[in-house]
Amino acid sequence: MKKKVAFFDTKPYDRRSFDAAEGSSEYEIEYFETRLTERSVALTKGFDAVCAFVNDEISATVIDKLYENGVRLIAMRCAGYNNVDVCHAVERIRIVRVPAYSPYAVAEHALALLMTLNRKIHRAHLRTRDSNFSIVGLVGVDMFGKTVGVIGAGKIGKIMTDILCGLGMNVLVYDKYQDQKWAESKGVRYASLDEIYAESQVITLHCPLTEESHHLVNKESIEKMRDGVMIINTSRGPLIDTKALIKGLKSGKIGAAGLDVYEEEADYFFEDYSEEIVTDDVLARLLTFNNVIVTSHQAFLTEEALANISRTTFSNMDTYFAGQHGPNEICGNCEDGNCVRHQNR
Numbered sequence: 001m002k003k004k005v006a007f008f009d010t011k012p013y014d015r016r017s018f019d020a021a022e023g024s025s026e027y028e029i030e031y032f033e034t035r036l037t038e039r040s041v042a043l044t045k046g047f048d049a050v051c052a053f054v055n056d057e058i059s060a061t062v063i064d065k066l067y068e069n070g071v072r073l074i075a076m077r078c079a080g081y082n083n084v085d086v087c088h089a090v091e092r093i094r095i096v097r098v099p100a101y102s103p104y105a106v107a108e109h110a111l112a113l114l115m116t117l118n119r120k121i122h123r124a125h126l127r128t129r130d131s132n133f134s135i136v137g138l139v140g141v142d143m144f145g146k147t148v149g150v151i152g153a154g155k156i157g158k159i160m161t162d163i164l165c166g167l168g169m170n171v172l173v174y175d176k177y178q179d180q181k182w183a184e185s186k187g188v189r190y191a192s193l194d195e196i197y198a199e200s201q202v203i204t205l206h207c208p209l210t211e212e213s214h215h216l217v218n219k220e221s222i223e224k225m226r227d228g229v230m231i232i233n234t235s236r237g238p239l240i241d242t243k244a245l246i247k248g249l250k251s252g253k254i255g256a257a258g259l260d261v262y263e264e265e266a267d268y269f270f271e272d273y274s275e276e277i278v279t280d281d282v283l284a285r286l287l288t289f290n291n292v293i294v295t296s297h298q299a300f301l302t303e304e305a306l307a308n309i310s311r312t313t314f315s316n317m318d319t320y321f322a323g324q325h326g327p328n329e330i331c332g333n334c335e336d337g338n339c340v341r342h343q344n345r
């Protein structure tokens with residue numbers, strides 16, 4: 001009998017790539033548009049697995065209910081799993097993820113935000129659409145020779161580093177774990193966070209959201225940054241204390257911000273609210289700055305990434321239903337000891 005999988009927070013592009021992926025016919029799939037939450041978890045009765053995404057709320061309560069409903073596998077179709085109570089799931093439900101689907105997609109989106117903000121392309125586009133061909137106020141800087149701080153040099157941060165080196169920028173890297181061989185081969189240097197704050201004209205965030213990295217960009221760290229610094233965040237919203245960011249933008253301390261993620265994004269991102277009023281005053285304020293670009297968690301959204309996500313998700317499910325443990329399991333028998341549970345031991 002085919003295993004039943006409930007997909008949550010499904011959009012037309014998810015459905016298209018999952019239906020087209022090899023392996024999809026092995027499963028009985030039901031696509032739900034709603035996010036997985038304490039309310040919608042009731043829909044999972046009789047399913048063997050759920051497939052979830054970044055803004056699903058997989059709390060202890062949701063996990064208990066999933067278990068009660070017969071679900072034994074949570075297949076995350078993303079890399080991050082900060083929205084899953086992993087420790088609570090241990091011994092109840094197994095969790096798999098897609099650790100890398102296209103680090104290029106995310107790094108290239110971060111670059112797009114950086115370049116758009118610097119050369120004010122978003123403003124120029126609006127002007128020329130309105131037959132305003134003035135270039136007053138659109139002065140940027142050469143990125144060549146400028147210093148950029150990359151915080152978190154894993155798969156995405158390393159590709160971002162390559163791209164920034166290609167622009168001729170001086171790259172400083174901060175990571176909890178250093179890969180000196182890689183740094184030497186790229187001609188980049190590991191630096192402390194304080195050094196990055198003091199020296200960088202651009203800071204780009206590529207570390208995961210953990211207790212330690214929560215509000216990494218806050219009032220105190222912003223004070224240590226260079227005047228006019230540009231901040232790019234394609235990682236997770238809560239890495240930035242948004243109210244502190246807004247204060248920095250208002251005072252001019254922060255020169256620009258490119259945000260693909262936002263602390264309270266779950267209430268808005270991925271949905272069309274164009275017929276309604278945005279009641280989140282913090283988000284609304286962010287959207288008023290002409291030196292801020294907000295994209296709604298779309299850095300991953302390339303054809304290649306979607307194909308990799310669906311292929312890997314089916315392969316993860318195949319491994320689980322064959323009674324095996326695979327390398328993409330977040331916890332349980334993870335092979336590299338790099339899961340949340342092992343790190344917390």
Ligand code: NAI
Binds near residue numbers: 156213
């Ligand atoms: P990765 O696991 O390959 O790299 C993360 C790096 O951050 C590692 O080198 C790790 O040592 C480092 N790190 C961990 N804690 C840190 C801390 N407190 N301070 C500094 N560095 C720290 O992950 P990958 O694939 O590069 O992804 C990075 C993040 O990008 C993910 O955690 C996810 O939140 C985000 N992401 C966003 C997407 C989007 O569409 N906007 C899509 C995919 C990932």
